[in-house]
Amino acid sequence: MSILAQADINVLETACSPLNVLTELTCAQWQWLRSPETGLIMVRGRAGGTGVQFNLGEVPVTRCALRLQRDSHLSANGGAVGSTIGVAYVQGRNVRHAELAARLDALLQEPASCERIHTHVIEPLAAAQAARRDAAARKAAATKVEFYTLAREAQTPGNTGEEP
Amino acid sequence: MYVAVKGGEQAILNSWRLLAEQRRGDTRAPELTLAQIRGQLGLAVDRVMAEGSLYDPELAALAIKQAQGDVIEAVFLLRAYRTTLPRLGVSLPIDTGAMRLQRRISATYKDVPGGQVLGATYDYTQRLLDFQLAAGGTVASAAVAASALPAAPRITEIMGSEGLLAAETPAADDPAPRDLTREPLEFPANRALRLQNLARGDEGFLLALGYSTQRGYANTHPFAGEIRQGTVSVEVVPEELGFAIEIGEIAVTECQMVNQFAGSATQPPQFTRGYGLVFGACERKAMAMALVDRSLRAEELGEAVTAPAQMQEFVLYHSDNVEASGFVQHLKLPHYVDFQSELELVRKLRARYAAAQPKSTDTAEAA
Structure with missing residues (x-):
């Protein structure tokens, strides 16, 4: 769910487009439990990073929930029997993003589709996300200061404090 | 007496049109796109998100475009x-210790675990126009x-382990903080409320107050223990799931100011902290916030409250630039009747004053 939520919507659409993922997304029997809705989540922090909680500010979030009906035409009583619920909470205001994430969340819980979605959607998205974070972290790492000292003593941080 | 005044509709409509034309500027130059504003005016976008108290770079970019770059107007649009x-x-409270760092410096330790990471900063630029x-x-x-870059421990954890900080x-019950956006500010305000107020407060106001504490109006002896900037995951526990999921990530800047504290009857001397946490890359604001957070802790740390930056009501009531801007700018609205009554009063007073003067050459006019 984290990977789906943090995916770029265009990348997510592209990941869903090949093979039978899209077919599965569109052909399955879907029923909204909660149609997409955009609202706010209050983000909290902690004083000093570890202390009392406080409200930092809000972030827009779009959420939805739906039910995937499995073989509903064969099941006489339909209903909850043979159904899976997909849920999405996605940062931002993109309704399509939340909808795709919720559908994929449901399909990922289905043994029949889980592996396929993992291979074609989740893994590439996770790899792209990891690559993006790695690139940013390596650019930051290139700005790390290497201090030159004539004699570099092994010191613990506790006794190297210097006047600014 | 209240007199309803109508009129000016056409003037207002035409003012809007003039505003739209001026906002667009010279049509021979291409129109700004939101992607350009997000990409190339990123620090303005961050400031609008921080003070608008809404983390949405696209909307902040739109607000900046709509406000012609007037940051406080853009903050107002986002708040609305x-x-x-x-x-x-x-x-859930964000974990700044797990921040994916873009910048991380300490002014208290040179060789700090994780190192001094400059990131993208104007600190070492020469301020010559390029x-x-x-x-x-x-x-x-x-x-x-x-x-x-590996994840790095917070410097405060290193100091804290020795009991110096x-x-x-x-x-024990980790109480949920009260929320300024849902209930009015009351005094004394606890630290959670103060931090919320400062996090959305005006950078210029906090900068000036923080500066005043350094110059001697409150005595805090600060060191920038650590400043870190980067991204953190945002986690929520949806009601339909009952467990935490990540919904996205936000960029934040955190500042831990370390300040002298002489100790008290119950506590040995140790350093105390001021804390700054702001949306986006807003380092100056995070530092100013940390200074003011510490000065507002005067009472709880048994220090004399003598300076503006230590006075809760003064700081918290005046930090919000939407409120401040609204009240200052409301003076532009018609005050015709108010002024008329004051005019009458001043005329009466002047007449009385004139009557009380010794009768010589009569210089007072009769208005």
Whole structure:
């Protein structure tokens, strides 16, 4: 769910487009439990990073929930029997993003589709996300200061404090 | 007597049209796109998100475009927008210790675990206007290290382990903070409320107050223990799931100011902290916030409250630039009747004053 939520919507659409993922997304029997809705989540922090909680500010979030009906035409009583619920909470205001994430969340819980979605959607998205974070972290790492000292003593941080 | 006045509709409509034309500027130059504003005016976008108290770079860019770059007007637009959306819940407290760092420096320890990481900063630029930017052209790409930056412990954890620094721990029940956006500010305000107020407060106001504490109006002896900037995950526990999921990530800047504290009857001398946490890359604001957070702790740390930066009501009532801007600018609205009554009063007083003067050459006019 984290990977789906943090995916770029265009990348997510592209990941869903090949093979039978899209077919599965569109052909399955879907029923909204909660149609997409955009609202706010209050983000909290902690004083000093570890202390009392406080409200930092809000972030827009779009959420939805739906039910995937499995073989509903064969099941006489339909209903909850043979159904899976997909849920999405996605940062931002993109309704399509939340909808795709919720559908994929449901399909990922289905043994029949889980592996396929993992291979074609989740893994590439996770790899792209990891690559993006790695690139940013390596650019930051290139700005790390290497201090030159004539004699570099092994010191613990506790006794190297210097006047600014 | 209240007199309803109508009129000015056409003038207002035409004012809007003039505003739209001026906002667009010279049509021979291409129109700004939101992607350009997000990409190339990123620090303005961050400031609008921080003070607008809404983390949405696209909307902040739109607000900046709509406000012609007037940051406080853009903050107002974002604040107005947020009132149109329902509150879906709250996040778990973000973990700044697990921040994916873009910058991390300490002014208290040179050789700190994780190192001094400058990131993208104006600190070491020469502040000479760069005329190559005016000419445009391609930009050299950033250097890339062979390995990624590892996560680094907070410096306050290193100091805290020796007991040199006051610990920051929540109460046993880790209470949910009260929320300024849902209930009015009351005094005395606890630290959670103060931090919320400062996090959305005006950078210029907090900067000036922080500066005043350094110059001697409050005595805090600060050191920038650590400043870190980067991205953190936002986690929520949806009601339909009952467990935490990540919904996205936000960029934040955190500042831990370390300040002298002489100790008290119950506590040995140790350093105390001021804390700054702001959306986006807003380092100056995070530092100013940390200074003011510490000065507002005067009472709880048994210090004399003598300076403006230590006075809760003064700071918290005046930090919000939307409120301040509204009250200052409301003076532009028609006050015709108010003024008429004051005019009458001053005329009467002047007449009385004139009557009380010794009768010589009569210089007072009869208005």
